[in-house]
Amino acid sequence: MPVPVSQMWTVASYVVRQKLRRRKHFPVVLMLEPLMRCNLACAGCGKIQYPAHILKKDLSPEECFKAVDECGAPMVSIPGGEPLMHPRIAEIVEGILARKKYVYLCTNGLLLNEKLDQFKPSKYFSFVVHMDGQREHHDFSVCREGTYDKAVEAIREALKRGFRVTTNTTLFAGADPKSVREFFDEMMDLGVEGLMLSPGYTYDKAPDQEHFLSRKKTRRLFRQILSNRNKQWKFNMSPLFLEFLMGRREYRCTPWGMPTYNIFGWQKPCYLLQDGYADTFEELIRDTKWEHYGTESGNPKCANCMVHSGYETSAVNDTFGSLSGFLATMRATIFNRYKDPDVDNFTTTTPASSGPLVQISRSEA
Amino acid sequence: MSDSKLSNSQEKDEKLGVVHENLQGWVPSMASDEEVRGAFEKAFDYRGDLTITLKDGQKIEGYIFDRRADSPRLGECIVRVLPKEGGRVTIPYSDIAALAFTGKDTAAGKSFEAWVKKYKEKKAAGEKNIGIDAEPLD
Numbered sequence A: 001m002p003v004p005v006s007q008m009w010t011v012a013s014y015v016v017r018q019k020l021r022r023r024k025h026f027p028v029v030l031m032l033e034p035l036m037r038c039n040l041a042c043a044g045c046g047k048i049q050y051p052a053h054i055l056k057k058d059l060s061p062e063e064c065f066k067a068v069d070e071c072g073a074p075m076v077s078i079p080g081g082e083p084l085m086h087p088r089i090a091e092i093v094e095g096i097l098a099r100k101k102y103v104y105l106c107t108n109g110l111l112l113n114e115k116l117d118q119f120k121p122s123k124y125f126s127f128v129v130h131m132d133g134q135r136e137h138h139d140f141s142v143c144r145e146g147t148y149d150k151a152v153e154a155i156r157e158a159l160k161r162g163f164r165v166t167t168n169t170t171l172f173a174g175a176d177p178k179s180v181r182e183f184f185d186e187m188m189d190l191g192v193e194g195l196m197l198s199p200g201y202t203y204d205k206a207p208d209q210e211h212f213l214s215r216k217k218t219r220r221l222f223r224q225i226l227s228n229r230n231k232q233w234k235f236n237m238s239p240l241f242l243e244f245l246m247g248r249r250e251y252r253c254t255p256w257g258m259p260t261y262n263i264f265g266w267q268k269p270c271y272l273l274q275d276g277y278a279d280t281f282e283e284l285i286r287d288t289k290w291e292h293y294g295t296e297s298g299n300p301k302c303a304n305c306m307v308h309s310g311y312e313t314s315a316v317n318d319t320f321g322s323l324s325g326f327l328a329t330m331r332a333t334i335f336n337r338y339k340d341p342d343v344d345n346f347t348t349t350t351p352a353s354s355g356p357l358v359q360i361s362r363s364e365a
Numbered sequence B: 001m002s003d004s005k006l007s008n009s010q011e012k013d014e015k016l017g018v019v020h021e022n023l024q025g026w027v028p029s030m031a032s033d034e035e036v037r038g039a040f041e042k043a044f045d046y047r048g049d050l051t052i053t054l055k056d057g058q059k060i061e062g063y064i065f066d067r068r069a070d071s072p073r074l075g076e077c078i079v080r081v082l083p084k085e086g087g088r089v090t091i092p093y094s095d096i097a098a099l100a101f102t103g104k105d106t107a108a109g110k111s112f113e114a115w116v117k118k119y120k121e122k123k124a125a126g127e128k129n130i131g132i133d134a135e136p137l138d
Helices: A005-020 A061-071 A089-097 A112-118 A135-141 A147-160 A177-190 A215-226 A239-245 A281-287 A308-321 A323-334 B033-045 B112-124
Strands: A029-032 A075-078 A102-107 A125-130 A164-171 A194-199 A260-262 A265-269 A274-278 B050-054 B059-068 B078-083 B089-092 B096-100
Touching (some): A005 A308, A029 A061, A061 A089, A061 A260, A061 A281, A075 A089, A112 A147, A125 A147, A147 A164, A147 A177, A177 A194, A194 A239, A215 A239, A239 A308, A239 A323, A265 A281, A274 A281, A274 B059, B033 B096, B059 B089
Parallel strands (some): A029 A075, A029 A260, A075 A102, A102 A125, A125 A164, A164 A194
Antiparallel strands (some): A265 A274, B050 B059
16 A cells, blocks of 8 residues: 555545535645746646746745645645745745645655755655656656656665655656556656656646647556556555546546645646636635536536546545445455456557657667 | 557547747737737736736736636726736736737747757757756846
């Protein structure tokens, strides 16, 4: 089991408490973006396309703590930008941990080695290292050679020092399922606690607009990747959400499940879609027209989204909101190989719409 | 289509993503309510700074991070800006005389294709540790 039992218990008891209170719009993970600047410039990323005066801004630790307290979610994920570029990131993490929240610090790993001394291992604290695949795929995806090797080196060091480490992988059209599966093996051999996965969201603001996955392609790709699983793979994700990605179950979007706070305020309606900002969490929940979002709303910006920020909370709600959901989760946890002789796990079937994704070292060197 | 034998399946290549207009340098007409609303929707989606000229002649250069335009009355619609000089301001649409897309579109020309092209050129020139650099902040 990749997630500590104490963390599962915290989340489970929190969700059950919200349900007993008949609270509909409750958050599970706060996405806290303390800055927007990054030391990479990935073409598929829609998070860092801002003028310099915006990229220079940081949330203060006090602003971060206020957001954590306002929101009340039991888990806090800190993406960005690159959070390790924040001059007071260790102070921010420490303050959130003092509130007994489970903290996931997302990083591309480039600064991790030099910043490790600022952090202390804790069951409440994980580094989430962004790894988009094997060396060539990853370096291509983040638009810089050498990043895979640096990140792997940092993961090794963090593990050696006793930190919890998971990886987070974003997949775009043209992803090679065989390579992704081999990458999972590599990461598990490295000793990471678990793997996280997501299809790339169709960010309007991303520089690249050509390699997003439709829902149909997402299901096909994830079925290819996640059927006939290697026994050693562990996922730091809801097993029902993985089934959703594989097309084995349907969920409605829960955009309030992972609310986002950043230098602009509380982002409406979700982590990925920017449709304005609220000044308080209460205002976000009260004034957002939730019916305008999610696949079922007909909103074209949501049409192809299957991303965790909208749908993993739906899966968690399913697990703790019904006996059938709980039993399905148990079944998915125990019988987790998903044997399927009809699935070819190795051949790329999701070509990019404007040419193949190249592997920068292997094919170009 | 059946999901069986996935590797042999042929799927129509759906076109996703948006085609961004080249708005850098654009000064929209603001003659009608409809034009004002349309201009501010584009301004909200723009990946760079804009310059707003108020009816009293004051100019504000900055990033538009929010707009609230649900009201049918233009005077009740607002745009929220982070000015370059700092702080944050809220401006009713009805106070605005002109809008100009003066800042650089920070994402333009940075697609995967552009990256591959750059990579090939640099590789051919014998360079090592090739990558796209983040925008300079100064």
